[in-house]
Amino acid sequence: MVVTKKFILEKSFNGAPRDDNFKLIEEQLDELKNGEILVEAIWLSVDPYIRPYSNHVSPGTTVMGTQIAKIIKSNNKDYKEGQKVFCSTGWRTHSIINPSTLGKDKMPSFYVLPDFGNLSCSLGLGVLGMPGNTALFGFLNICNPKPGETVVISAAAGAVGSHVGQIAKSLGCYVIGFAGSDHKVEWLKEVLKFDAAFNYKTKDVTAALLEAAPHGVDCYFDNVGGEFSSSVIYRMKNFGRVSVCGSISSYNANPKDLPKVPMLQPAIVFKQLKIEGFIVSRWSDVWQNGIERNLNLIKEGKLIYPEHITQGFENLPQAFMGMLNGENIGKVLVKV
Ligand SMILES: NC(=O)C1=CN([C@@H]2O[C@H](COP(=O)(O)OP(=O)(O)OC[C@H]3O[C@@H](n4cnc5c(N)ncnc54)[C@H](OP(=O)(O)O)[C@@H]3O)[C@@H](O)[C@H]2O)C=CC1
Numbered sequence: 001m002v003v004t005k006k007f008i009l010e011k012s013f014n015g016a017p018r019d020d021n022f023k024l025i026e027e028q029l030d031e032l033k034n035g036e037i038l039v040e041a042i043w044l045s046v047d048p049y050i051r052p053y054s055n056h057v058s059p060g061t062t063v064m065g066t067q068i069a070k071i072i073k074s075n076n077k078d079y080k081e082g083q084k085v086f087c088s089t090g091w092r093t094h095s096i097i098n099p100s101t102l103g104k105d106k107m108p109s110f111y112v113l114p115d116f117g118n119l120s121c122s123l124g125l126g127v128l129g130m131p132g133n134t135a136l137f138g139f140l141n142i143c144n145p146k147p148g149e150t151v152v153i154s155a156a157a158g159a160v161g162s163h164v165g166q167i168a169k170s171l172g173c174y175v176i177g178f179a180g181s182d183h184k185v186e187w188l189k190e191v192l193k194f195d196a197a198f199n200y201k202t203k204d205v206t207a208a209l210l211e212a213a214p215h216g217v218d219c220y221f222d223n224v225g226g227e228f229s230s231s232v233i234y235r236m237k238n239f240g241r242v243s244v245c246g247s248i249s250s251y252n253a254n255p256k257d258l259p260k261v262p263m264l265q266p267a268i269v270f271k272q273l274k275i276e277g278f279i280v281s282r283w284s285d286v287w288q289n290g291i292e293r294n295l296n297l298i299k300e301g302k303l304i305y306p307e308h309i310t311q312g313f314e315n316l317p318q319a320f321m322g323m324l325n326g327e328n329i330g331k332v333l334v335k336v
């Protein structure tokens with residue numbers, strides 16, 4: 001008999017997540033039925049979306065999330081013990097899955113991990129998974145960047161932002177990143193070779209852009225939203241493009257009482273901007289192709305993909321709160 005550890009949402013979030021929002025419990029799993037597999041988590045992904053999406057789930061529910069797991073028992077002829085899979089089973093150490101009953105039309109929720117060669121399977125949650133596809137498709141398909149153009153990225157030292165910046169650099173763009181510490185800013189300039197980077201906590205955004213991009217910005221990859229993004233949007237060039245990927249500055253806010261920011265319509269109209277939001281699941285039909293393209297970028301030495309790893313399943317809440325507070329460079333993961 002298998003017992004899983006899992007985190008439930010003990011209390012709905014109200015503002016920034018706290019320890020008492022989470023409860024670690026144990027649950028006995030049933031015997032495997034025909035067609036089912038039993039998986040054991042190896043790596044768990046810690047992602048910003050968990051905060052806003054959890055506004056819509058009831059207390060007592062397992063905290064949502066994805067993981068890389070190993071099949072430890074199979075009652076399904078198509079899956080073998082020892083295979084590694086990506087699955088969206090939430091914050092739990094063990095899960096029973098029936099692959100044939102999973103929906104295939106939205107965000108991929110289960111697949112056998114492609115062969116990454118000698119690379120860590122943890123990359124399947126980051127650069128070779130959802131954040132990697134977000135960066136690749138969300139930047140190229142929406143910003144449509146051209147060599148020589150000026151690209152601004154917010155949350156630039158995170159999993160998605162750092163990936164977008166490197167794609168932009170490899171296309172020959174002039175890349176400006178914003179992040180929340182001097183250490184991150186140094187890393188963006190020294191390691192990722194961004195053309196300019198600023199600490200948005202200590203430097204006025206408009207002043208930074210007047211300095212680094214006096215003629216304006218062609219593309220803005222927006223991970224943050226709010227007042228920060230309004231300032232960037234007022235520095236766009238005519239016909240600039242904005243890919244609205246996230247709005248992490250609002251995730252801890254009450255959705256019925258969101259922060260007020262300077263209105264954007266004058267900039268959108270008079271600069272004739274294109275501003276488009278997206279959810280990465282819109283590219284679910286080309287998901288594996290995105291992973292392959294990012295794997296090729298790694299093989300060509302065009303991507304640096306740091307991982308910010310916390311050891312121990314029981315430390316998931318701390319890793320999550322730390323990520324929202326900006327403790328990470330690159331992808332945040334928990335190793336079981
Ligand atoms: N649309 C989609 O389909 C997807 C959207 N996303 C979005 O992409 C963004 C980045 O995700 P991901 O790369 O996984 O996470 P990151 O690795 O970038 O981690 C989150 C980062 O956000 C920054 N941050 C936190 N609060 C604020 C704030 N108030 N203002 C500015 N920055 C803040 C912190 O860095 P710092 O020190 O710089 O403040 C923190 O490190 C998120 O908004 C996420 O929701 C991600 C995946 C898919």
Ligand SMILES: CCCCC/C=C/C=O
Binds near residue numbers: 107
């Ligand atoms: C359930 C996975 C959602 C991924 C899209 C993320 C959006 C914002 O972070």
